Amino acid sequence: MKKIIAAALLVCMLAALFGCSQTKTETEVTYPFTPDSYPRVDGSTATIPLSEQFFSDATGVSLGDASTYIKHNTTHNAYVNLINGDCDIIFVTSPSEEEYAMAEEAGLELEVHPVVNEGFIFMVNEKNPVENLTREQIVDIYTDKITNWSEVGGEDKEIIAYQREVNSGSQTGFLDLVMDGREPADAPTEKRIVGMGELVEAISGYDNSDQALGYSYYFYVNEMYVREAAKLISVDGVYPSPETIADGSYPYTTAYYAVIRADEPEDSPARALLNWTLSDDGQNAAKEAGYVPLK
Amino acid sequence: MFRLNRSLKPLCIAAAGALIAAAFAGCAQSGTEEKPREYVSAESPIVRSFEPYKAPQSLKSGANEVTSPVTPKHIIYENGIVLHDAEVDMSDEASEASDAEGLHFKEGNIRYYVVDGLKDEEVEKKINDTIYNTVMELYNAKLPPYRGIRTADFSPYELQKNVYIRECANFSNVLSLVVEASVYGNYDEGENYGSIDVVEVMPLNFDLRTGEQFSLSDVFADDVDYKEIINGLIADYLAKNNISAGDSPSEALMYDYGSNLSLVTPFRGISDDVKFSVNEYCVELIFDYNTPEFDTSYSNGMYSGWSPAYYSVAFNLPEVSQAAAIFSRFDTEENIYENERTVEFAVSNYPVKTTDEYYSPSDVGFDDGDYQYTNVDLYASIPAEIENETLSALINERYEAAKDDTRTLAQELFSRYSGSQITMDRGYNVTRYGKFLLENDSLYADAYYYSENGDGRKLYSESYHTEKLYSEETGREVELSELFKEGVDYKTLLLEGIKKQELEWSDELKDDSYYLEVIENGDFSIYQEGISLTYKRSEDWEDYYSVRFKDIGLENLTVFE
Incomplete structure (x- = not known):
């Protein structure tokens, strides 16, 4: 029954979408917001480019000028500002238990919507012949059950499996998405990389880099300047790309989220923007900014 | 609607949500309700539109050809110009600014340089006009379009706009200046207080032969990919200091050639239009609103603002030392100044x-x-x-x-x-x-x-x-005699130099034996232009002398080998 309702809803909404989509023509382009009607936004540092592109595409303001309107105060502060009513919508990584608790204490409910996809990728040096690892092999490597590249189709060389520092976003992603509750082997200091740039450098630059295995988020690594190329590898035979991350065939996917207060009125600017970000125009904006759209 | 990590609902609902969203988006304009704004509105004239900085054209075609490997220089010539301090009284303009923009500006300061001493007066005028016009342009400009600047509320502050200029390089026919404009304000209303600071800089890099401004590519040899060199160094720096997109910079940067670099998006490399200045140690890259991959705003309690971040590409780094052309690019045999040029030691202290x-x-x-x-x-x-x-x-x-x-x-x-x-x-x-x-x-x-x-x-x-x-060769402390080549009568050279200086300061010379005592038993040191000697004549009196390299003769010194 739920499926029928969802399908009916879909048809209705498609009709509504087409009904309202004639506002953009070659001669007259209208935008859903003006800079003054745009809701107050905040968010994570990682979503600043996304937020700026949203503002630009939704108001018609140039991207350079759009940046002058957007200030994100990092993930936790953005949640605090949303809960305190100091902003109306935030673009962030997923809320923590603490942030849920803060909202509950304030008598608020948070409405959390994925707004772009993100992939969690593994990379090796371009000289490494290995092109693919299975999820099981990755877990075995990080639990020291597999220690040599020859065990996964590579050369007879020790695997140097780098990890990030404990509280980094990448390490959280690694533990949640990849290890899924299993404890990774304790990485010695020389294998515990603090910065994401350093991780890429370790894989692409150093003498023993052809033995290295590292991980990161797709958005960062795909566009980062590096002296030599680090090579992304497939997981379970699926190469990380915008398409495979968006359609979910790539095994390790997560998202950035738009969050509003659940009591926002239906016609509020925050809800209107949320809805726009999930529309084709909004998703095209996300793609333009270098993120992986939802569809 | 769903709550992540708590009650995940089927994906189809999210998909339906997206479609609902799409429907709303198309019709969103009519249903939005304007909320009172707390910050500068879109119509406000105080933040200017984003106009990316455009770098000057390369001057290579009219300058010396320089190819790698470039032999590093230990000496440079300080240009024979004088930079006169100049100031503009802008009190009337400050009042007008208050009227026009609804902000509270108080009287500011404008300080700049007037260049004097070039033989070619037309070139001198061209440079001075450029300096003055840049200074006034920055003073009269609206706030720079930094990321998020419109979300700041400037209205409680009493603002002051100041423009200063600083000298970065003045050697080898290169004059590098940086014009710095700042809008600073504070307020103090009991428990409510705060300060705000917005800084914008504009570099001026002159070829003093022509008065034209040179480009970043001119700083490097003709046959090197300067962007690849710089990008590699920045990528290394970001890596070593644990700065990646979304991360804050490390609190304790171990090297002094980068400051406040915080990435918003992955670093993809510099553009041709990055702002820069040069000095004798390095090229200093200026990252501001023109380089949005770097977040250059800051907020610390009640103190907030925007100012550029800097990254120094040191000339003595292995990747750079044989590619740096700035000491030779515009150099001439002919003296283009009314005064003589001064010999200086090129200090190479970075990183x-x-x-x-x-x-x-x-x-x-x-x-x-x-x-x-x-x-x-x-x-x-x-x-x-x-x-x-x-x-x-x-x-x-x-x-x-x-x-x-x-x-x-x-x-x-x-x-x-x-x-x-x-x-x-x-x-x-x-x-x-x-x-x-x-x-x-x-x-x-x-x-x-x-x-x-x-x-x-x-x-x-x-x-x-x-x-x-x-x-650095032997690892041990150096004697005064080791600054001179073998066979050189260094005591006589220093004696003559000291006596020359003494006569510049007073009419009377002491006995030569006293100066020789200074040379033989005093302390010595070197500085950029020469050798200094100090001698403790009594418990509470110390004599100080400095003898310039050019008076000693560069050919007599080991320091320039």
Whole structure:
């Protein structure tokens, strides 16, 4: 029954979408917001480019000028500002238990919507012949059950499996998405990389880099300047790309989220923007900014 | 709607949500309700539109050809120009700004330079017009379009706009200046207080032969990919300092050639239009609203603002030393100045390892409220890499000791002189002059007690200042004679130099035996333009002499080998 309702809803909404989509023509382009009607936004540092592109595409303001309107105060502060009513919508990584608790204490409910996809990728040096690892092999490597590249189709060389520092976003992603509750082997200091740039450098630059295995988020690594190329590898035979991350065939996917207060009125600017970000125009904006759209 | 990690709903609902969203989006304009804005509105004239900075064209075609490997230069010529300080009174304009923009501006300052001394007056006028026009343009400009600047509320502040200029390079027919405009404001209404600071800089890099501005590519040899060199260095820097997109910079940057670099998006490389200035050590890249991958805003409690971040590409780095063309690009045999050019030593000190620490009583276990006043600080700076292992170990050990000693002495003074005023200034700095390292070690410390009527009583005082010159080749301390080539009568050369200086300062010469005593038994050091000699004539009197390299003759010195 739920499926029928969802399908009916879909048809209705498609009709509504087409009904309202004639506002953009070659001669007259209208935008859903003006800079003054745009809701107050905040968010994570990682979503600043996304937020700026949203503002630009939704108001018609140039991207350079759009940046002058957007200030994100990092993930936790953005949640605090949303809960305190100091902003109306935030673009962030997923809320923590603490942030849920803060909202509950304030008598608020948070409405959390994925707004772009993100992939969690593994990379090796371009000289490494290995092109693919299975999820099981990755877990075995990080639990020291597999220690040599020859065990996964590579050369007879020790695997140097780098990890990030404990509280980094990448390490959280690694533990949640990849290890899924299993404890990774304790990485010695020389294998515990603090910065994401350093991780890429370790894989692409150093003498023993052809033995290295590292991980990161797709958005960062795909566009980062590096002296030599680090090579992304497939997981379970699926190469990380915008398409495979968006359609979910790539095994390790997560998202950035738009969050509003659940009591926002239906016609509020925050809800209107949320809805726009999930529309084709909004998703095209996300793609333009270098993120992986939802569809 | 769903709550992540708590009650995940089927994906189809999210998909339906997206479609609902799409429907709303198309019709969103009519249903939005404007909320009161807390920040600068879209119609406000105070933030200007984003206009990316455009770099000047390369001047390579009209300048010296320089190909790699470039031989590093130990000497450079300081240009024979004078930079006269100049100031504009803008009090009337400040009032007009208040009227036009609805903001509270008070009188600001405009300070700039007037260049004097070029033989070609037309070129001189062209440069001076450019400087003045840039200064006035920045003064009259709206706020720079930094990321998020429109979300700041400027209305409570009493603002002051100032424009200054600073000299970065003035050698080898290159004049590099930076014009810095700042809008600063604060307010204090009891519990509500704060300050805000917005800084914009505009570099001016002149080829003094023509008055044209040169580009970043002109700083590097013709046959190198300067962007690849710089991008590699920045990528290394970001990696080593743990800065990646979304991360904050490390609190303790170990190298002094990057500051406040915080990435918003992955670093993809510099553009041709990055702002820069040059000095004798490095090219200083300026990252601001033109380089949005770097987040250059800051907020610390009630203090907030926007200012550029800098990254220095040091000329003595292995990747750069044989690619840096700036010392040769515009150099000429002919003197283009009315005055003579001055010979200077090209100091090559970067990268450096630095410590700049202030100690309050509470930092070392005492109560801040127990003292009339305290100002205890340490500044230490040494080359990040010293080839000679023995010397490297010695200097690093002394660098660490300086840090430990400062803390120990601070603790001792805070312990012994509670209720008094304590000041301490500790310095340990090592500067590289070619193959020599000059160690400069100093301490000034005192404790005073001031009574209610303002009378001060000295409780403690200690000071020293020593300089030692080391050879990076041998690792040992250098004798004065080692600055001169074998067979050179250096005492006579220095004697003549000292007497020349003495006559510039007074009408009377002392007996030669006194000057020889200074040379043989005084302390010596080197500085950019020459050799200095100090001699303690009595307990409370020290004579100081400086003899310029050009008076000694470069051909007689080992320092330029």
